[in-house]
Amino acid sequence: MSTHAKLLLRHQRPFIKFWFARVFTASGFQMLAVAIGWHMYELTGSVLDLGLVGLAEFFPRLLFILWTGHVADRFDRRRVAALCQGLQGLIALSLVLGAGGLGITREMIFVLAFLLGTARAFEGPATQALLPSLVPTQLFPAAVAASSSAMQAATIVAPALGGLLFAIGPLWVYGPVALLFALACSLMLSLPKRPAPPKQTGPAMDNLLAGMRFIRSRPDIFGAISLDMFAVLLGGATALLPVFAKDILLTGPWGLGLLRSAPAVGALLMSLWLARYPINKKVGRVMFAAVGVFGVATIAFGLSTSFWFSMGVLVVLGAADMISMVIRGAFVQLETPDAMRGRVSAVNGLFIGASNQLGEFESGLTAHWFGTVPAVVIGGVGTLVVTATWMKLFPTLANRDQLHRDLN
Structure with missing residues (x-):
């Protein structure tokens, strides 16, 4: 048996x-996103409110940015992630x-979106920092692709399922979502306990800001995550999918679910390819080319x-x-x-949150204008x-x- 195979086993x-x-966490969130988006648009008919839901989910990332990574580096990452998944189950x-x-109001959706954003703000750094401890370094790029495929597999099935279930009734969506988060919480707690993180020394504020300073000191890292933030911030159209589904493409909740699933189809296929054939050469140029394709696909979708052409370009966008x-x-x-992985992941999560949730607000605002x-x-x-x-x-990026250089 090869060394690679032994490591995998x-x-x-x-x-x-x-x-x-x-898979369970991503499925629960995607089903919630479809249901909440459609629910809000049915209640108010406002594209601005759809953007404000994204803003409510993003605000906790900004509010707690100094603490999310600190918590991931200071406490058991399994328990932090499980606690956050439990909170999302309570929201469902x-x-x-x-x-x-009891009734669901516009204001209730905003409050729950804020709590959902809070849970995900703390869950993200803990989960991202946990993965490197589960696999050896030489397998990590493939593990990232495989982990991403979990997200995309869920994102293919869950939005479509959420849309179909919502067409039957909201209870048919929110009940299963609560169960999915409970299963995710149980699995996370069953992972092997890792050694306690080293005690952090020095002023508390220095520890909290260490992730920001580290990213800023690495131009390639800073360039990559800021590129993602601004590119997806401008190009994200997720918040407007209910409008496209209802008013432009003339479908119902089922169509919204399929539209939300389409990018994940492309992303899943690409993640499976990358897990088998990792990118090892010219990674900078490949990344910039991919972001450019993302922009072109966004224009084509707009x-x-x-409906079917829109589905196709969303598949390309996701890949x-x-x-x-x-x-x-x-x-x-x-x-x-x-x-430092927790604190760096927290800053990275802020950039990702800005590109996704804040991008939804930007889309809603510009659509309103x-x-x-x-x-x-x-x-x-x-x-x-x-x-x-x-x-x-x-230019160095x-x-x-x-893909990887040894740390000096």
Whole structure:
């Protein structure tokens, strides 16, 4: 048996538990996102409110940025992640009670979106920092792709399922979501306990800001995560999918679910390819090319009036985004010391949150100002401008050949 095969077998069981925990968490969140988005649009008919939901989910990342990574580096990462998954399960139960007779209001959705964002803000750094301890360094790039495939597999099935179940009734969505988070919590707690993290010394504020200083001192890391933030911030159209589904492509909740699933189809296929054939050469140029394709696909989606063409370009968009995500995620984690991975992941999570949840707010706001289609097209053009600008600002990143370099 080869050394590579022995390593895979040795670390197989913990990683499989981790993988399924990610599947259940991602499935629960995606089903919630579809249900909450459609629910809000049915209640208010406002594209701005759809953007405000994204803002409510993003705000905790900004509010707690100094603490999320500190908690991940200071406490048992398994327990931190499990606690956050439990909180998300309670949010789903609250929606069960609301849909069961107490009623769900616009204000209630905003509050629950804030709590959901809080849970995910603390869960993200703990989960990201946990993965490197489950597999050896030489297997980590493949593990990142495989872990990402868990997210994308869930994102393919869960939004479509959530849309179909919501068409039957909200209770049919929120109940299963609570169960998924409970399963994820149980699996996370069953992972092997890791050695206690080293005690942090020095002023508390210095420890809290260490992740920011580390990222700023590494131009390639800073360039990669800021590229993702600005490109997806401008190019993200997720918040407007309920508008496209209902008013432009003329489908119902089932169509919204399929549209939300489409990027994950491309991302899953690409993650499976990358797990088998990792990118080891010219990683900088490949990443920038992928972000450029993301921008072009966003423009094509904004101009489309065909449901199936829209599905197709969203598949391409998801595949391009996965290439960028795997490259960025692998070398950020590999070039960060374990004792700092939580704090660095927290800062990275802020950038990701800004590109996703804050991007949803940006999409809702620009759609309110200019209209839905112009907002998406303008965002896609903005992504292309950012890509070209970042290639000039971060030449070492654009010309980076290897995914991982030894720390000095």
